[in-house]
Amino acid sequence: MQRRVTMTEVARAAGVSSATVSYVLSGKRPVSDGTRQAVEEAIVRLGFSLNPVARSLRTGRSTLVALVIPDIANPFYAHLASSLQDELRAHGCHVVVSNTGARREAEEDLLREVVNQRFAGVVMTPFRLDRDAFQELRRAGIPAVVSADVEFSDVDLVMPDSAAAVRQALALLAASGRRRVGVIAGPRDATGGDPRLQRIKDAAAAAGLSIPEELIVPGEHTRRAGVLGFRRLMAARHRPDAVMCVNDVTAVGVMDGAEHTGVDIPADIAVIGHDDIDFASLVRPRLTTISYPAHQVGRTAARLLLQQMDGRASRRVEHVVAEFVARSTT
Amino acid sequence: MQRRVTMTEVARAAGVSSATVSYVLSGKRPVSDGTRQAVEEAIVRLGFSLNPVARSLRTGRSTLVALVIPDIANPFYAHLASSLQDELRAHGCHVVVSNTGARREAEEDLLREVVNQRFAGVVMTPFRLDRDAFQELRRAGIPAVVSADVEFSDVDLVMPDSAAAVRQALALLAASGRRRVGVIAGPRDATGGDPRLQRIKDAAAAAGLSIPEELIVPGEHTRRAGVLGFRRLMAARHRPDAVMCVNDVTAVGVMDGAEHTGVDIPADIAVIGHDDIDFASLVRPRLTTISYPAHQVGRTAARLLLQQMDGRASRRVEHVVAEFVARSTT
Numbered sequence: 039m040q041r042r043v044t045m046t047e048v049a050r051a052a053g054v055s056s057a058t059v060s061y062v063l064s065g066k067r068p069v070s071d072g073t074r075q076a077v078e079e080a081i082v083r084l085g086f087s088l089n090p091v092a093r094s095l096r097t098g099r100s101t102l103v104a105l106v107i108p109d110i111a112n113p114f115y116a117h118l119a120s121s122l123q124d125e126l127r128a129h130g131c132h133v134v135v136s137n138t139g140a141r142r143e144a145e146e147d148l149l150r151e152v153v154n155q156r157f158a159g160v161v162m163t164p165f166r167l168d169r170d171a172f173q174e175l176r177r178a179g180i181p182a183v184v185s186a187d188v189e190f191s192d193v194d195l196v197m198p199d200s201a202a203a204v205r206q207a208l209a210l211l212a213a214s215g216r217r218r219v220g221v222i223a224g225p226r227d228a229t230g231g232d233p234r235l236q237r238i239k240d241a242a243a244a245a246g247l248s249i250p251e252e253l254i255v256p257g258e259h260t261r262r263a264g265v266l267g268f269r270r271l272m273a274a275r276h277r278p279d280a281v282m283c284v285n286d287v288t289a290v291g292v293m294d295g296a297e298h299t300g301v302d303i304p305a306d307i308a309v310i311g312h313d314d315i316d317f318a319s320l321v322r323p324r325l326t327t328i329s330y331p332a333h334q335v336g337r338t339a340a341r342l343l344l345q346q347m348d349g350r351a352s353r354r355v356e357h358v359v360a361e362f363v364a365r366s367t368t
Numbered sequence: 369m370q371r372r373v374t375m376t377e378v379a380r381a382a383g384v385s386s387a388t389v390s391y392v393l394s395g396k397r398p399v400s401d402g403t404r405q406a407v408e409e410a411i412v413r414l415g416f417s418l419n420p421v422a423r424s425l426r427t428g429r430s431t432l433v434a435l436v437i438p439d440i441a442n443p444f445y446a447h448l449a450s451s452l453q454d455e456l457r458a459h460g461c462h463v464v465v466s467n468t469g470a471r472r473e474a475e476e477d478l479l480r481e482v483v484n485q486r487f488a489g490v491v492m493t494p495f496r497l498d499r500d501a502f503q504e505l506r507r508a509g510i511p512a513v514v515s516a517d518v519e520f521s522d523v524d525l526v527m528p529d530s531a532a533a534v535r536q537a538l539a540l541l542a543a544s545g546r547r548r549v550g551v552i553a554g555p556r557d558a559t560g561g562d563p564r565l566q567r568i569k570d571a572a573a574a575a576g577l578s579i580p581e582e583l584i585v586p587g588e589h590t591r592r593a594g595v596l597g598f599r600r601l602m603a604a605r606h607r608p609d610a611v612m613c614v615n616d617v618t619a620v621g622v623m624d625g626a627e628h629t630g631v632d633i634p635a636d637i638a639v640i641g642h643d644d645i646d647f648a649s650l651v652r653p654r655l656t657t658i659s660y661p662a663h664q665v666g667r668t669a670a671r672l673l674l675q676q677m678d679g680r681a682s683r684r685v686e687h688v689v690a691e692f693v694a695r696s697t698t
Contacts, residue, residue: 100481100484100485102464102481110446110450110465111447111450111646113441116440117441119465120441120467123467123469127474132477134464135467136462136464136465137453137465139450148462151432154430155430261646290650294650316441316591317650320620320647321650321651321652322651
């Protein structure tokens with residue numbers, strides 16, 4: 039990639055101060071015609087890019103795009119951040135990642151900062167936020183994209199299209215003789231309920247498998263939630279012989295729990311995750327999972343964000359296809 | 369933790385607009401005595417905290433603290449971010465994580481944004497940045513802490529104290545009959561050279577082990593660098609029987625490489641990482657490593673940052689002790 043020419047270099051080439059260059063670009067203060075011409079010539083000669091500095095000066099808006107997520111320890115979001123950044127770098131934007139810990143107060147605080155600091159945009163995976171929490175951003179004219187399984191109003195959305203993959207997962211469990219399926223699900227108070235749980239229930243019904251209520255354990259989408267959830271499942275009157283997990287990090291927690299209690303995966307219990315993070319293929323046994331490609335989610339979110347920056351006002355919803363990947367935990 | 373009272377709630381309680389509350393707090397516009405009194409009463413009654421909103425209004429400074437890191441896919445930094453955030457939350461600061469991909473241009477851009485946006489502070493692990501790159505932040509009065517193995521001027525530092533742990537690691541290799549040690553090191557153009565490599569060389573000499581130059585492979589501190597580095601080591605005229613890695617993510621890459629080529633760890637080759645990220649104890653075989661506690665690095669960086677916010681001007685250097693953890697790859 040070409041090195042970006044700085045405003046200081048433009049100023050030096052034009053024989054003026056950096057402040058003068060900024061006045062020429064922003065029009066905030068009057069500049070003599072001769073000076074303006076010298077600056078504009080230097081800009082053309084050096085190939086100085088008006089983005090993002092000039093845009094930032096003109097609009098008072100930052101070059102920062104916030105990625106607001108519930109769990110920075112989940113590698114899915116690291117991949118999402120990298121992908122988003124790769125797409126937005128060419129447009130002069132820097133991605134900063136902000137971890138809410140799935141706390142609603144932090145989610146609200148961070149959206150407020152995004153408005154206060156006039157961020158260039160925000161991509162968010164909300165967890166406990168109100169569905170209409172993006173109205174203020176819209177009023178402030180700040181582009182926003184939500185990456186989630188549930189609908190939020192007034193905002194572009196990137197959602198998984200995972201019904202077929204989940205059906206394949208449950209069909210495999212049925213075909214391999216599993217009968218009682220447990221679920222480490224999301225928390226009961228998450229915004230919009232738990233669409234992943236609903237998809238699992240639908241697919242289980244289609245495969246002729248039962249998911250007894252006592253085997254649905256709510257959790258926080260974390261590795262710790264997997265450990266705790268596994269303990270609760272093992273304490274059930276009738277233990278499950280398979281566990282569907284809300285994501286891979288939770289599935290890894292289930293594997294921790296199984297190892298500590300001498301439960302064999304997959305002989306005693308099958309485990310299926312969601313996301314296919316890097317480490318899913320590295321843990322032993324290798325994790326069977328629903329692959330949800332973070333890089334494609336990031337690319338899609340970036341595209342939606344850039345369209346909004348370019349003036350698109352109508353709302354868009356995009357789906358990214360998830361795929362079932364059978365490995366060694368089933 | 370107590371829920372923070374918002375400015376909107378203060379405005380509602382005082383029967384005024386949020387803008388009026390902000391004028392009372394900032395003094396930016398005149399407000400009638402009666403209105404001021406109503407707002408101040410509401411602030412006291414609701415227990416509205418002047419931090420960080422009022423500070424932000426008074427100083428024009430953001431409540432955001434930037435954590436600028438070279439590789440967001442390395443879980444060490446996710447732990448560091450969480451710890452930093454836990455410490456700073458009570459002080460009304462939000463941590464945003466910014467990934468440079470170890471590119472010098474991105475490092476410089478992000479420091480410029482930190483100044484432009486008047487961030488409340490920055491914690492950074494530089495990779496290719498000039499050692500004096502923090503002078504502009506100092507001039508702007510923005511608190512800064514560097515977490516690194518090398519010295520940077522004009523800025524507080526958190527460094528590992530790992531010499532003893534590295535000596536233990538090399539002593540174990542010698543005691544278990546290893547003779548030729550390879551190193552997946554950092555890149556040749558990293559700022560300040562490669563102090564981890566130097567510590568490994570010193571410890572190898574003390575343990576009577578040789579590290580031939582052809583077995584020192586430079587890399588980018590990534591999992592991919594581990595895969596590539598392992599290939600180069602296996603192509604050496606005399607292969608190593610042990611590999612020291614610059615961090616755990618690189619060591620995991622070495623394990624990928626070994627698996628793909630049928631090389632047995634630890635029978636054919638011992639592997640030692642650095643950091644002790646979560647996944648070090650989850651991969652199979654479990655990774656032997658130099659444990660460098662990210663949570664303590666985060667806590668220390670937060671303390672140094674808060675001291676600067678409170679007015680400390682003299683420079684501090686703090687050391688966090690690293691410990692050798694022997695598992696199954698040695």
